[in-house]
Amino acid sequence: xxxxxxxxxxxxxxxxxxxxxxxxxxxxxxxxxxxxxxxxxxxxxxxxxxxxxxxxxxxxxxxxxxxxxxxxxxxxxxxxxxxxxxxxxxxxxxxxxxxxxxxxxxxxxxxxxxxxxxxxxxxxxxxxxxxxxxxxxxxxxxxxxxxxxxxxxxxxxxxxxxxxxxxxxxxxxxxxxxxxxxxxxxxxxxxxxx
Ligand SMILES: [Fe+2]
Numbered sequence: 265x266x267x268x269x270x271x272x273x274x275x276x277x278x279x280x281x282x283x284x285x286x287x288x289x290x291x292x293x294x295x296x297x298x299x300x301x302x303x304x305x306x307x308x309x310x311x312x313x314x315x316x317x318x319x320x321x322x323x324x325x326x327x328x329x330x331x332x333x334x335x336x337x338x339x340x341x342x343x344x345x346x347x348x349x350x351x352x353x354x355x356x357x358x359x360x361x362x363x364x365x366x367x368x369x370x371x372x373x374x375x376x377x378x379x380x381x382x383x384x385x386x387x388x389x390x391x392x393x394x395x396x397x398x399x400x401x402x403x404x405x406x407x408x409x410x411x412x413x414x415x416x417x418x419x420x421x422x423x424x425x426x427x428x429x430x431x432x433x434x435x436x437x438x439x440x441x442x443x444x445x446x447x448x449x450x451x452x453x454x455x456x457x458x
Contacts, residue, residue: 276314280337280346283311287344287432296412296434301367305407308369308430312405317348317371318428330426331357333457338436345436349429351375353422359394359445361416362437367409373427375402379410380417380445391450402427417445 286307294300319334333349348371351357359380368377377400383393394417401423402408410416412434420427431437441454 276316279311279314283307284337284339284344284346291344296365298409298411301365301409301411302407304367304432305369305409308367308432309405309407312369312371312430317430330354333438335436335438336430341436341439343435345433345438347431347433347438349431350426351420351422351429353425353427356421357419359417359419359447361413361418361443361445362433362435363413363440363442364416364433364435364437365410365412366416366431366433366437367407368429368431369407370402370404371428371430372404373425374423375406375427375429376400376421376423377402377408378419379408380419380447382414382417382445390452392445392452393450394445394447417443 287304290300290303290307294303330352331350333347336346336348338345356376356378359378379397379399381395381397383395384391400406400408410418438457441456444453444455445451
C-alpha cells in the first residue's frame with residue numbers, strides 16, 4: 265500500500281472513490297450476502313487506515329445524544345452511502361434500524377455492539393417484542409455487518425470513550441426514516457435520525 269500519511273484532499277477523495285468502486289464491484293459480483301458483506305468489511309478495514317479520517321470539528325448530532333455522524337459519500341437516497349460516525353460512551357444509542365444492509369468497521373475506540381431480533385411482526389407495526397441476538401465488543405479494525413430488514417436492528421455504545429466507525433450502507437441511512445424500539449414498553453416509532 266502506498267504511504268497514506270501525506271494524502272492531499274484530492275488523494276483522499278480518490279481513495280474514497282476507489283473504495284466505492286471496489287464496493288460496487290463486490291456487490292455486482294455477489295449481490296448482498298453475508299459473504300459479500302464480509303468482503304465489504306475487509307474494504308472498510310483498509311479504508312479505516314486513511315489518516316486524518318477523524319475530523320477536529322463536531323459532526324452532526326444523532327440519536328438525540330452526543331453521538332454524531334457525517335456522510336463521506338452517497339450515491340443517492342436509495343443507494344450506497346459511506347458514513348463516519350461517533351458513538352458516545354455516556355449512553356447507548358436507542359435500539360433502531362436503517363431499512364438497509366450495512367457493514368461497519370471501528371476506526372478508533374471500542375464499541376459495545378448489540379444486535380436485536382424482532383419477535384412479533386407486522387400485525388401491530390407500532391409494537392414489537394425484541395430479543396437480544398448477540399453482543400460483541402469491537403476494537404479498531406473489527407467489523408460487524410447486518411443484512412436488509414428485518415435483520416438490521418441494533419444498538420451501540422462507546423466503551424469508556426467515544427468510538428469512531430466507518431459504515432457502508434445500501435441506502436442513505438442519514439436521511440431516511442428509521443424505526444426506534446423501546447424494549448421496555450414494546451413501543452415502536454418511526455423518525456428521521458436524531
Ligand atoms: Fe445504526
